[in-house]
Amino acid sequence: MAGKVVIRVDDVWKNFKIYQERNLSLKETLLRRRRAKYEAFWALKGVSFEVEEGTTIGIIGENGSGKSSMLKILAKILRPNKGSIEINGKISALLELGAGFHPDLTGRENTYLNGSILGLTRAQIDERIDDIIAFSELSKFIDMPVKSYSSGMYVRLGFAVAINVDPDILLVDEILAVGDESFQRKCLNKLYELKEQGKTIVVVSHALDQVRNICDEAIWLEHGVMKESGRAAQVVDSYLEEVNRQEESKATELEEVEHGARWGSGEVKITGVRFLDDVENERHIFKTGERLVVEMDYEASEEIARPVFGVAIHSRDGVHITGTNSKFSGTIFDKIAGKGSVRYVIELLPLLKGSYVVSTVVYDFSCLHPYDHHDRAYMLEVSSGELSDYGVFHIPASWGLHDRQPIRELEKD
Amino acid sequence: MIAAFNTLLSYKELLLNFTRKELKVKYKNSVLGFFWSLLNPILMMLVFTVIFTIVLPIKNIGGIENFPLFFLAGFLPWNFFSATVTGSTTSIVGNGALVKKVFFPRELLPVSIGFANLVNFALELGVFFLFVLITGLVSDPKYLEFYKFLPYLLIIIPILFTFTIGVSLLVASLNVYMRDVQHLIGILLMVTFYATPIIYPIAIMEGRAPPIYIQAYKANPVTAIIESFHHVLHGVSHPSFNLLVYSAVVAVAVFLVGYTVFLRLEPAFAEEV
Numbered sequence: 001m002a003g004k005v006v007i008r009v010d011d012v013w014k015n016f017k018i019y020q021e022r023n024l025s026l027k028e029t030l031l032r033r034r035r036a037k038y039e040a041f042w043a044l045k046g047v048s049f050e051v052e053e054g055t056t057i058g059i060i061g062e063n064g065s066g067k068s069s070m071l072k073i074l075a076k077i078l079r080p081n082k083g084s085i086e087i088n089g090k091i092s093a094l095l096e097l098g099a100g101f102h103p104d105l106t107g108r109e110n111t112y113l114n115g116s117i118l119g120l121t122r123a124q125i126d127e128r129i130d131d132i133i134a135f136s137e138l139s140k141f142i143d144m145p146v147k148s149y150s151s152g153m154y155v156r157l158g159f160a161v162a163i164n165v166d167p168d169i170l171l172v173d174e175i176l177a178v179g180d181e182s183f184q185r186k187c188l189n190k191l192y193e194l195k196e197q198g199k200t201i202v203v204v205s206h207a208l209d210q211v212r213n214i215c216d217e218a219i220w221l222e223h224g225v226m227k228e229s230g231r232a233a234q235v236v237d238s239y240l241e242e243v244n245r246q247e248e249s250k251a252t253e254l255e256e257v258e259h260g261a262r263w264g265s266g267e268v269k270i271t272g273v274r275f276l277d278d279v280e281n282e283r284h285i286f287k288t289g290e291r292l293v294v295e296m297d298y299e300a301s302e303e304i305a306r307p308v309f310g311v312a313i314h315s316r317d318g319v320h321i322t323g324t325n326s327k328f329s330g331t332i333f334d335k336i337a338g339k340g341s342v343r344y345v346i347e348l349l350p351l352l353k354g355s356y357v358v359s360t361v362v363y364d365f366s367c368l369h370p371y372d373h374h375d376r377a378y379m380l381e382v383s384s385g386e387l388s389d390y391g392v393f394h395i396p397a398s399w400g401l402h403d404r405q406p407i408r409e410l411e412k413d
Numbered sequence: 414m415i416a417a418f419n420t421l422l423s424y425k426e427l428l429l430n431f432t433r434k435e436l437k438v439k440y441k442n443s444v445l446g447f448f449w450s451l452l453n454p455i456l457m458m459l460v461f462t463v464i465f466t467i468v469l470p471i472k473n474i475g476g477i478e479n480f481p482l483f484f485l486a487g488f489l490p491w492n493f494f495s496a497t498v499t500g501s502t503t504s505i506v507g508n509g510a511l512v513k514k515v516f517f518p519r520e521l522l523p524v525s526i527g528f529a530n531l532v533n534f535a536l537e538l539g540v541f542f543l544f545v546l547i548t549g550l551v552s553d554p555k556y557l558e559f560y561k562f563l564p565y566l567l568i569i570i571p572i573l574f575t576f577t578i579g580v581s582l583l584v585a586s587l588n589v590y591m592r593d594v595q596h597l598i599g600i601l602l603m604v605t606f607y608a609t610p611i612i613y614p615i616a617i618m619e620g621r622a623p624p625i626y627i628q629a630y631k632a633n634p635v636t637a638i639i640e641s642f643h644h645v646l647h648g649v650s651h652p653s654f655n656l657l658v659y660s661a662v663v664a665v666a667v668f669l670v671g672y673t674v675f676l677r678l679e680p681a682f683a684e685e686v
Contacts, residue, residue, distance in 0.1 A: 016684060017684070072683070075515075075516055076516040077512075077513065077514065077515070077516050077683045078683055078684065079680045079681075093514070093515065093516070095514045095515070099510045099511050099513075099514040099515055100508070100510065100511040100514075100515060102434060102438055104437075104438050104441040104442065105434065105437060105438065105441075109434075109437070112430065113430050113431075113434055116426055116427045116430040117427060117430075117511070117515055117517055118515065121426055122426060122430075145441075
């Protein structure tokens with residue numbers, strides 16, 4: 001497709017001021033004789049791209065990656081600090097549907113007001129008002145003040161107005177999360193219709209399937225930088241890959257920050273806890289059925305006779321799934337001193353897909369005196385792998401047709 | 414700024430719609446609706462007439478004839494000024510949802526408030542003319558000449574409008590950055606109200622303070638504008654040429670300052686509201 005370029009974004013930078021303490025009051029401003037302290041947060045760091053006429057392009061990326069800022073810059077609501085944008089054609093932005101509706105005005109009055117905010121003349125709205133009302137499915141309520149509308153009705157009218165602006169370039173922010181299933185489908189159809197008419201559409205969305213289906217091209221923004229651009233399907237795939245990778249590493253971070261309660265007298269301390277897989281790699285995401293080793297490093301400041309190590313697993317919603325210790329299992333450690341590690345080995349992890357929290361403890365032989373108790377301190381993610389069982393547990397079992405002659409035939413014999 | 418004017422012109426339909434919205438919304442849920450905008454100055458006039466003719470009579474001090482007429486002649490333009498400035502102060506912040514999501518020239522918000530109040534003002538003047546017919550003609554034959562001086566309003570009202578919009582643009586944009594403005598503005602307006610000859614004639618100020626203070630008092634552009642209204646609507650006379658020139662110059666200057674500040678601050682409105 002070698003069409004005319006209708007959007008040209010050239011090295012766009014945008015920063016936001018993140019105020020530590022926002023002083024909006026005159027007194028503070030006067031007393032400090034300067035504006036509040038702030039940090040500059042760069043939402044966009046030198047983004048450049050071009051969009052050709054008739055292309056539907058998706059902007060994807062995690063929250064805070066700069067997608068919405070990019071869209072607002074295209075809509076001229078925000079101005080870039082550096083760089084330039086060039087837009088050829090009439091633009092309409094579906095950013096906030098129904099932004100600017102006045103609660104006391106009727107649906108019809110708001111349609112006129114909103115239409116003219118979006119750049120339509122009165123005559124143009126006169127022409128389209130029937131389409132707009134029909135599309136919004138609000139003909140019965142159109143002459144009621146919008147304050148009596150439900151939120152769904154509100155958004156439907158907003159969408160109906162915005163989509164009927166008939167722009168050359170349409171900017172869309174997560175609109176397909178609007179209204180009920182049938183209205184969503186209607187919106188989607190309208191979008192396809194516009195696409196077929198050769199409109200240029202820019203979509204910001206988290207719905208990657210939709211991006212893959214609707215968009216020809218996609219841009220993936222990460223922390224304000226364009227990480228990849230190209231065919232939509234391809235960009236979505238590499239984005240998904242990255243998200244999966246990140247989830248893996250995020251779990252580690254969680255473990256380091258999140259510490260549940262900890263108590264104990266401290267003669268023995270648990271100094272480190274690791275989840276190891278079958279090849280001794282440390283991991284936080286395991287599949288059902290894998291080998292999981294909970295390794296606990298301990299440090300005993302004096303010689304401790306017959307300590308008892310224990311492990312408990314809770315689901316995130318607080319159900320105590322299992323709790324066991326070395327004594328229950330009949331393993332008695334005569335004595336420990338100094339540093340060392342203990343392993344709790346689960347050969348076949350029976351937990352199903354979900355998030356779990358693990359406690360690790362060391363007690364005296366009576367199990368009444370805690371040396372060190374890390375309560376619900378370690379996060380464990382389980383993905384189902386090949387299994388599609390429901391629930392918390394996989395119980396190893398098998399199915400089979402039992403070959404037995406029907407009873408009636410037996411009777412006949 | 415010329416470019417800004419051109420953009421503004423291309424949005425005149427939106428300006429019209431915003432103005433219409435202002436007017437519609439203001440009295441939407443009240444029984445008397447639109448009549449409130451006419452009733453309000455009349456009630457105010459009654460209150461001040463009772464105070465200054467019965468409770469604290471100042472008739473003799475200033476020697477004003479027909480106090481109700483005098484009061485309305487100054488209060489109606491004041492009301493336009495005060496209502497527009499008050500409304501504009503929160504016009505950007507109050508429409509934050511819109512400002513953050515849709516592009517349009519932001520000055521339309523305060524300017525549309527100005528136009529809506531101008532419509533009110535025009536209607537109030539209509540009622541005022543009736544009032545002149547009823548009370549003025551009865552009390553003093555000079556009101557027979559009243560209509561002769563009305564064309565001056567075509568100069569004075571644009572001066573008032575320009576000045577008011579200038580102040581409004583300034584406070585509307587400053588309030589986005591410092592919300593104190595919306596609190597401060599009420600007090601400032603009250604001070605200005607008393608510092609302007611609306612409920613008393615300007616003459617009573619003579620000799621009450623050292624001349625330098627009187628000079629400062631008269632330099633108040635609102636006073637200059639209100640005095641012109643007094644000349645035409647109450648005194649049935651030409652407004653002073655000097656006053657007209659002075660208020661016109663100040664109005665244009667205030668407008669330019671207000672609009673410049675507004676345009677300077679405007680790009681970041683979407684981030685700051």
